[in-house]
Amino acid sequence: MSNRQLRIAMVAPPWFDLPPRGYGGIEAMCADLVDALVARGHQVTLIAAGRNGTRARMVRTYDVPQGPRLGEPLPEVLHAAAAGRILDGLEVDVVHDHSLAGPLLARGRSVPTVVTVHGPVAGEPGEYYRQLGDSVHLVAISDAQRRTAPELNWCGTVHNALRPEDFPYRPDKEDWVLFLGRCTPDKGMHLAIDAARAAGREIRLAAKCSEPAEREYFEAEIRPRLGEGVEWLGEVGGVRKKELLARARCLLFPLQWEEPFGMVMIEAMACGTPVVTLRRGSVPEVVEDGATGLVRDDPAELPEAVRAVDRLDPARCRKSVVERFRPEIMAAGYEAVYLRAVAARGGAPGDVPPEPDGSSPAGAAAADMLPVA
Incomplete structure (x- = not known):
């Protein structure tokens, strides 16, 4: 890896604080990445909304995060416009954008723009990134996500x-x-x-249910299923979320789409809690079947898996996260992406590492520093 200090502008979405107080998977990832990059000696300027709980210097687009307006277009567009103006006044080597509208301003920029694709790349989202072409360097959060649209301008996983x-x-x-x-x-x-009822287990439901489509699904499919053995908790975050993850027999996560990553799976595993799930999207990259969870192909197989989960070792679940999903490993992977992007733009990044994949071996040595328990 190069010893060069990079000047990085990190553009977060405008919806939640960094780190978030509750819901906000992208914001949590951004906060951890920023701190790990600073620890690796890089100069990071964070462009975001709300409070700054990271080690980076922050420039705000909104004093108050716009989470209550999530789904409306205007906060995203105003955030992108403000970020573009802020970037005009910064001297950086690379822009790393996690927002949706921000990458529209990358074309013609004198420094490369790296974009983490946090969502699906099928249908219109894929067409959006296709239209951006080589104006951005895309990073996938799983190989499964990348295989969905291999023709996009991917720079790493x-x-x-x-x-x-x-x-x-x-x-x-x-x-x-x-x-x-x-x-x-x-x-x-x-x-x-x-599946929980069929397995004879009680289930607790902790879920965000604030948007119209979420409430419609709740009324149609969830409310009729509430009753004995089923407890609705609503949205949870912070300490309470972590306590639930640590106490549960397992996380039951029967995905019905090609999940690009699924942060909740590694959150559960970090608590020593195995994951019972279906073989969709990134699941085979995240969950080791028979070791850190049980991966099945059909919902009809889930009750048996719930009953069998006791044979899995909680320490193995925790160890998997320590060894594979720490911020130091993620930061090493993104550092490699930045250097490749700078080199592609004609910069002089020093020794340019090969394209990183999801395993990010460059940071693996750091995993040995944290005890499992």
Whole structure:
């Protein structure tokens, strides 16, 4: 790896604080990445909304995050316009953009723009990135996501990460299972309820349910299933979310779409909690079947998996996160992407590493520094 200090502008979405107080997977990932890059000696300027809980210098686009307006176009567009104006006044080597509208301003920029694709690349989202062409260097968060649209201008694959020390490891589990996610058909909450009931386990449902489509799904599929053995908790975050993940017998995550990554899976594993899920999207890259979870091909197989989950070792779940999904590993992967992007633009980054894949071996040595428990 090059010893060159990079000047990085990190553009976060405008919806939540960094790190977020509750919901906000992209913001949590950005905060961890920023801190790990600073620790590696890079100069990072964060362009975001709300408070700054990171080690980077921050320039705000909004004093208050725009989470209550999530889904409206104007906050995203105003954020992109403000970020573009801020970037005009910064001297940086690379721009790393996590927003949706921001990459539209990359064309003609004198420095490269790296864009992490946090969502799906099928349909219109894929066409959007296709239209951006080589004006941006795209980073996939899983190989599965990248295979969905291999023709896009990919510059690497870097798995998301978290700080294992921020999650409580608990080897002894309680006699109920957990669903944690958004209240949408894609996440398969209704299937989780059915599987838990068939397995004879109680289930607790912790889910964001604030947008119209989420409430519609809740009324159609979830409310009729509530009752004995099914507890609705609503949206949870912070300490309470981590406690639920640590106490649960397993995370039941019956995906119904090609999930690009799925942060909740590594959050559960960091707590020593195995994942029972379906073989969709990134799941085979994240969950080691028979070791850190049980991966099945059909929802009808989930009840058996829920009953069998006790044979898995919580310490193995935690160890997998420590070894594969730490911020230091993620930062090493992105550092390699930045150097490749600068070199492609004609810069002089020093020794340019090969394109990173999701395993990010350059940072693997750091994983040995954190004890499993």
